[in-house]
Amino acid sequence: MIEIRNAAVSYRDPSGARVEVAQDLNLTLARGEMVYLIGPTGSGKSSLLKLLYMDVQPEYGVVRVGPYQSDTTKPHDVPFLRRMLGVVFQDFQLLPDRSAYDNVAFALHATGHRGAEVRQRTMDALSQVGISHRAQAKPSEMSGGEQQRACVARAIVNDPMLLLADEPTGNLDPRVADEIQKLLIKLNRQGMALLMATHDYRLVRSFPARTLALVKGRLVEVDPESL
Ligand SMILES: Nc1ncnc2c1ncn2[C@@H]1O[C@H](COP(=O)(O)OP(=O)(O)OP(=O)(O)O)[C@@H](O)[C@H]1O
Numbered sequence: 001m002i003e004i005r006n007a008a009v010s011y012r013d014p015s016g017a018r019v020e021v022a023q024d025l026n027l028t029l030a031r032g033e034m035v036y037l038i039g040p041t042g043s044g045k046s047s048l049l050k051l052l053y054m055d056v057q058p059e060y061g062v063v064r065v066g067p068y069q070s071d072t073t074k075p076h077d078v079p080f081l082r083r084m085l086g087v088v089f090q091d092f093q094l095l096p097d098r099s100a101y102d103n104v105a106f107a108l109h110a111t112g113h114r115g116a117e118v119r120q121r122t123m124d125a126l127s128q129v130g131i132s133h134r135a136q137a138k139p140s141e142m143s144g145g146e147q148q149r150a151c152v153a154r155a156i157v158n159d160p161m162l163l164l165a166d167e168p169t170g171n172l173d174p175r176v177a178d179e180i181q182k183l184l185i186k187l188n189r190q191g192m193a194l195l196m197a198t199h200d201y202r203l204v205r206s207f208p209a210r211t212l213a214l215v216k217g218r219l220v221e222v223d224p225e226s227l
Pocket of ligand 1: 040
């Protein structure tokens, strides 16, 4: 259902020269699978996630997400592809002047939902992440953990098949990081595939799952216990 085949990622440097970040990337994610993506800073973890939400096109090779394939998906189809994915970032990226409720409801409005359905689904998502009592709080009134829970609610409210998490615990202390990780694992067990980029080897050891490392531009399977 989710596949990267022989793909490479490259960018242009300021002089216009092509700089290859990753080559021969191969990844298959089964329905409901959980995978960690580790690697040193700058190794290309975020770029690999961007391949999947088609923010970056592969230099060569193919990316498939459900029925969408990178070489045939038109720009106007990308928003439909993204409805199948939820994305959570390290730096939350909540709208600062809106409540947790509005931040989550916004994602539903963007996909054409209206009225009572928005209210019901927004409150369900906030309940699932444990912050329904903070629905009216603005980001500045919420703890880091609460803000990340609101981001997770926003990411899951459209019921995605895959949750992409890019360093979701990077701004949180270890206790709160563990709570967020438990939340992501709970959602994964309910059937949502999870691909999580992280630097936090302590977290990977505490909650082991299939772990892939980006090493010199290539994906290598590693034993989480060995980290
Ligand atoms: N839009 C871009 N234009 C040019 N170079 C880029 C662009 N995005 C990323 N890069 C470069 O590609 C490389 C991989 O970046 P990427 O953000 O994917 O790595 P990462 O493993 O996620 O890093 P970190 O752990 O620090 O977040 C880096 O050298 C980065 O500078």
